[in-house]
Amino acid sequence: MNLHTFMIMKLKEKTDVKKHHSNILRKVDTVLKHIDDLREDPLFIDQIHGEQELSLDQTIELLVGIRTKFITDKKDVELPIGFESSSFDVS
Numbered sequence: 001m002n003l004h005t006f007m008i009m010k011l012k013e014k015t016d017v018k019k020h021h022s023n024i025l026r027k028v029d030t031v032l033k034h035i036d037d038l039r040e041d042p043l044f045i046d047q048i049h050g051e052q053e054l055s056l057d058q059t060i061e062l063l064v065g066i067r068t069k070f071i072t073d074k075k076d077v078e079l080p081i082g083f084e085s086s087s088f089d090v091s
Helices: 003-014 017-039 042-047 050-069 083-087
Strands: none
Touching: 017 042, 017 050
C-alpha cells in the first residue's frame, strides 16, 4: 500500500461521506452556475471562437457527469438551474 492510498483510507474513516459528497456537489454546482453566467454574457461569447465554445460545452458535459458520481440522495438528481436543457445552446 502506498502513502496516497493510505491517506485516502484514513480520510474516508474520518469524513462523513454523505456530507463530503454534498460539499463536492455544491462546489460543482457553483462552477456550473458561473459557466452559465458567462455563457449568458454577450461580451464573453463574442470574444471566444467556435472551438472554444465547443470545449466549454464538453466541459459542462464532463462536470455534469462528475456531478452524478457524487449524488447520494434521489432528490439531488435534478440540476436546480436547468443546466443542459434551457441554459445552453449546444448546436
